Amino acid sequence: MSPRIFKEGGESKLSFTYIPKRLPHRERQREELLSLLLPVVKSQCRISRAVYLYGPSGSGKTATVKLVLRELRNRYSFLKSIFVNCRFTSTEFSLFQQIAKKLVPSFPTRGYSSLELLVNIYEYITKNDICPIIVLDEFDVFIKRNGVSSLRDLLKIYESTSEGPSITLILITMEPHTSLNALPTIRLKNQFKKYSVEDLYDIVLYRAEESFVEGVLSEELAYLISRLGYKFGYGSARYCIELLQHSGYIALFSGLDSIEYWCVIEAFRRMEPSIELFEPITPPKAIEVLESISMNSTNRNPYVEVKKLLKILPNYDDLLTLLKNMDRSGYVDLMETRGVKYVASLIPPNMLEVLKSGAS
Numbered sequence: 001m002s003p004r005i006f007k008e009g010g011e012s013k014l015s016f017t018y019i020p021k022r023l024p025h026r027e028r029q030r031e032e033l034l035s036l037l038l039p040v041v042k043s044q045c046r047i048s049r050a051v052y053l054y055g056p057s058g059s060g061k062t063a064t065v066k067l068v069l070r071e072l073r074n075r076y077s078f079l080k081s082i083f084v085n086c087r088f089t090s091t092e093f094s095l096f097q098q099i100a101k102k103l104v105p106s107f108p109t110r111g112y113s114s115l116e117l118l119v120n121i122y123e124y125i126t127k128n129d130i131c132p133i134i135v136l137d138e139f140d141v142f143i144k145r146n147g148v149s150s151l152r153d154l155l156k157i158y159e160s161t162s163e164g165p166s167i168t169l170i171l172i173t174m175e176p177h178t179s180l181n182a183l184p185t186i187r188l189k190n191q192f193k194k195y196s197v198e199d200l201y202d203i204v205l206y207r208a209e210e211s212f213v214e215g216v217l218s219e220e221l222a223y224l225i226s227r228l229g230y231k232f233g234y235g236s237a238r239y240c241i242e243l244l245q246h247s248g249y250i251a252l253f254s255g256l257d258s259i260e261y262w263c264v265i266e267a268f269r270r271m272e273p274s275i276e277l278f279e280p281i282t283p284p285k286a287i288e289v290l291e292s293i294s295m296n297s298t299n300r301n302p303y304v305e306v307k308k309l310l311k312i313l314p315n316y317d318d319l320l321t322l323l324k325n326m327d328r329s330g331y332v333d334l335m336e337t338r339g340v341k342y343v344a345s346l347i348p349p350n351m352l353e354v355l356k357s358g359a360s
């Protein structure tokens with residue numbers, strides 16, 4: 001049977017460990033990072049750097065760093081990148097321990113003090129002439145708890161010996177940390193900001209193209225996913241990719257040939273089960289509006305022109321106000337493009353039935 005929703009191997013391309021070849025809207029960050037690391041690599045790690053980048057969750061920090069390091073490793077096979085996620089790393093010892101284990105899984109770490117461990121790591125690096133770039137990702141908690149002295153030790157250690165390679169650090173945090181100013185860190189000039197709806201739209205189209213059979217996701221649904229990622233995921237690409245993945249599976253398990261509108265809404269509701277419904281809205285009116293929207297939208301295009309709704313519901317003189325309220329409380333997505341207002345329902349059909357029976 002030929003694949004219906006996912007391309008062959010397409011499912012894994014939406015997994016969070018997969019790093020795509022391109023990162024739309026992160027080209028400048030990629031280039032800047034490359035240009036900061038190239039001198040390090042070209043000197044065979046005889047000069048060192050500490051590069052610092054930060055930005056909100058899902059803004060492409062980890063993906064950009066991994067992409068750049070992959071590119072560098074492909075060109076310079078002697079390079080060794082050591083990637084440590086520090087989210088649950090609370091002590092200096094466990095930080096050095098993780099670095100050691102990434103270097104050699106059987107690295108002996110027990111019974112040493114953290115400084116002794118660092119010395120051992122460095123001896124190993126020197127003896128094997130390794131050119132290490134150490135990435136410390138999600139470093140916020142560690143830095144708040146421990147300050148920057150461990151980093152200083154990491155950066156300084158080669159200065160005490162004459163010939164060894166130097167250690168390069170890439171630090172990734174969500175918030176900018178002023179304590180890092182005390183170190184000779186280079187802040188990326190192009191920092192990571194939350195993506196705009198348009199950025200997310202390009203990302204969603206690209207990731208869908210990589211994963212789905214052609215035509216499985218309409219442009220309108222890609223746009224809806226971008227809007228949801230912007231509004232509910234605070235501009236996170238991760239949020240959009242999760243929506244893509246869930247929508248794809250829902251379509252697949254329902255035996256469909258393409259992703260339909262309700263699959264996206266269903267995926268969205270699974271991710272946001274706790275959005276409170278019907279608080280500030282009078283139910284009968286809102287339900288009527290939702291029904292009109294769903295009757296006039298299609299499987300591939302969820303958006304209905306507000307003007308058209310006004311014609312269908314002529315006695316709703318305050319329709320726009322109602323739609324704005326419904327937008328705020330997560331019932332609909334109200335948006336404007338080139339001066340034209342559109343609205344899409346965010347309520348799955350079965351939920352609408354439940355709401356209707358509750359309201360009557």
Ligand SMILES: Nc1ncnc2c1ncn2[C@@H]1O[C@H](COP(=O)(O)OP(=O)(O)O)[C@@H](O)[C@H]1O
Nearest residue numbers: 016023024057058059060061062063203237238
């Ligand atoms: N510009 C982009 N283009 C394509 N995919 C992206 C882009 N930015 C982020 N992603 C994807 O979104 C997800 C989250 O990105 P990630 O780099 O982990 O964010 P962060 O580290 O800033 O929290 C990953 O699956 C990543 O591949």
Ligand SMILES: [Mg+2]
Nearest residue numbers: 061062063137
């Ligand atoms: Mg990350």
